Amino acid sequence: MNPLASIGSTFLGFLGAVGHLAVFAGTAVGHCVRPPVYPRLIGRQLLEIGYYSLPVVGLTTLFSGMVLALQSYTGFARFSAESAVATVVVLSMTRELAPVLAGLMVAGRVGAAMAAEIGTMRVTEQIDALTTLSTNPFKYLIAPRLIAGTISLPILVLIGDIIGVFGGYVVGVYKLDFNAGNYIQSTVQYLERMDVISGLVKAGVFGFIVSLMGCYHGYRSRGGAQGVGAATTNAVVTASIMILIANYVITELFFAR
Amino acid sequence: MTDQPKIRIRDLRKSFGRKVVLDGLDLDIGVAESVVVIGGSGTGKSVLLKCILGLMEPDSGVIEIDGRNVVGLPRAERETYMRKFGMLFQGGALFDSLPVWENVAFGLIQAQRMDKRRAREIAVAKLAQVGLGEDVSRLSPSELSGGMQKRVALARAIAAEPEIIFFDEPTTGLDPIMADVINDLIIKCVQELGASALSITHDMASARKIAHRVAMLYQGRIIWAGPVSDIDDSGNPYVDQFIHGRAEGPIQMAVRRD
Numbered sequence: 229m230n231p232l233a234s235i236g237s238t239f240l241g242f243l244g245a246v247g248h249l250a251v252f253a254g255t256a257v258g259h260c261v262r263p264p265v266y267p268r269l270i271g272r273q274l275l276e277i278g279y280y281s282l283p284v285v286g287l288t289t290l291f292s293g294m295v296l297a298l299q300s301y302t303g304f305a306r307f308s309a310e311s312a313v314a315t316v317v318v319l320s321m322t323r324e325l326a327p328v329l330a331g332l333m334v335a336g337r338v339g340a341a342m343a344a345e346i347g348t349m350r351v352t353e354q355i356d357a358l359t360t361l362s363t364n365p366f367k368y369l370i371a372p373r374l375i376a377g378t379i380s381l382p383i384l385v386l387i388g389d390i391i392g393v394f395g396g397y398v399v400g401v402y403k404l405d406f407n408a409g410n411y412i413q414s415t416v417q418y419l420e421r422m423d424v425i426s427g428l429v430k431a432g433v434f435g436f437i438v439s440l441m442g443c444y445h446g447y448r449s450r451g452g453a454q455g456v457g458a459a460t461t462n463a464v465v466t467a468s469i470m471i472l473i474a475n476y477v478i479t480e481l482f483f484a485r
Numbered sequence: 486m487t488d489q490p491k492i493r494i495r496d497l498r499k500s501f502g503r504k505v506v507l508d509g510l511d512l513d514i515g516v517a518e519s520v521v522v523i524g525g526s527g528t529g530k531s532v533l534l535k536c537i538l539g540l541m542e543p544d545s546g547v548i549e550i551d552g553r554n555v556v557g558l559p560r561a562e563r564e565t566y567m568r569k570f571g572m573l574f575q576g577g578a579l580f581d582s583l584p585v586w587e588n589v590a591f592g593l594i595q596a597q598r599m600d601k602r603r604a605r606e607i608a609v610a611k612l613a614q615v616g617l618g619e620d621v622s623r624l625s626p627s628e629l630s631g632g633m634q635k636r637v638a639l640a641r642a643i644a645a646e647p648e649i650i651f652f653d654e655p656t657t658g659l660d661p662i663m664a665d666v667i668n669d670l671i672i673k674c675v676q677e678l679g680a681s682a683l684s685i686t687h688d689m690a691s692a693r694k695i696a697h698r699v700a701m702l703y704q705g706r707i708i709w710a711g712p713v714s715d716i717d718d719s720g721n722p723y724v725d726q727f728i729h730g731r732a733e734g735p736i737q738m739a740v741r742r743d
């Protein structure tokens with residue numbers, strides 16, 4: 229085939245996919261803000277996305293905080309700036325690491341599960357069955373997941389911030405022989421409210437992205453077990469990439485002054 | 486008004502890309518009449534059902550329900566028509582996250598906002614109607630055999646007392662005895678509700694049993710329709726070939742999907 233034609237058709241396919249996703253997202257958000265809402269279903273999703281992700285996010289942020297203290301100490305010791313370790317740990321955790329790591333972990337854990345569940349419902353006609361029982365699948369399946377994702381990730385990240393800083397503290401005090409009081413003081417001294425807030429805003433956006441991609445790929449999956457498998461993979465990959473891109477964009481918006 | 490059909494379909498067309506699936510289909514289903522559409526695999530029987538149900542938008546044509554054309558209606562208005570429908574899916578399509586009774590009561594709880602306890606009573610009564618005891622109501626759908634899943638799906642389809650019930654290959658994948666049990670249940674349920682029924686199947690034993698009228702779908706059109714008693718002397722070579730299941734005849738099976 230003509231190489232230009234193949235580039236063109238790939239590009240058109242990409243634009244088509246973006247358009248589908250935009251329409252899907254618009255419809256889904258519309259159903260999130262219009263009644264009826266299903267508090268029970270949102271509660272179940274909060275449990276699934278938020279509560280059950282706590283161990284994963286906790287472990288990830290704990291060890292990130294610990295390794296951060298260790299690494300920045302080795303770096304800063306070379307020009308006698310060891311006292312900056314606590315500040316580096318708390319700023320990196322709240323602004324970057326906690327939201328991004330939590331987002332990626334939740335994308336792997338929850339996004340995949342959502343795509344698989346909704347995809348299976350699609351190929352076994354359960355989504356059609358919802359419609360024939362006068363229940364809108366966007367309201368019943370997708371809106372609760374989007375709402376729960378957007379709410380629960382900031383909460384997870386706030387907890388992750390605390391655990392990560394604690395991880396840095398443990399390494400700093402028990403391994404690197406910092407004075408506990410000094411460490412805590414320099415942790416809070418240079419921390420601004422905006423550092424935490426920007427991280428939580430990121431988390432909200434990432435939570436929305438994870439749920440959206442999980443639902444979108446599940447909802448559009450076709451063709452049996454293989455289709456559901458592909459949907460699961462696509463949900464995790466696209467969510468991860470979009471999280472990393474959105475991370476840059478939000479950072480730019482918050483701190484480009 | 487009594488001679489107004491429950492569903493009246495005129496010149497229904499639907500294509501996927503270059504593949505024409507429905508090519509000007511006409512069909513009437515009367516009040517309390519049971520119509521069975523027969524036809525080979527891939528002739529568009531499921532597409533026909535999905536168009537009537539509003540799961541798919543036809544390219545053109547008219548689908549009148551109680552005299553009102555529903556093609557192109559906005560989604561919210563379309564949903565009020567959905568309440569007249571019950572549907573038995575080929576694979577059952579039970580919600581595996583919910584126990585059996587909540588599956589049956591789903592339409593009552595979600596769409597009609599019925600009190601849970603009352604919905605449960607109705608669900609148990611509907612399950613009894615299809616020959617399942619109360620002990621089944623607490624099980625999860627994955628714990629049931631294929632025949633029992635079909636029965637639960639049937640109970641769910643009739644739970645909201647629909648005016649029109651659709652059956653998508655109701656006996657596929659069942660042994661002949663269970664298939665006959667399901668056929669009997671379908672006849673009983675449809676009669677008790679006084680509902681109209683549209684079934685699609687390629688199981689001739691089932692079609693002969695549950696149909697008042699049979700219509701044969703071939704190449705996107707109804708090529709023959711008539712009372713079930715006429716099916717053996719339809720005078721139509723396509724129908725003859727189909728009901729006797731002969732490989733030789735005017736219908737050439739496409740080996741490849743295109």
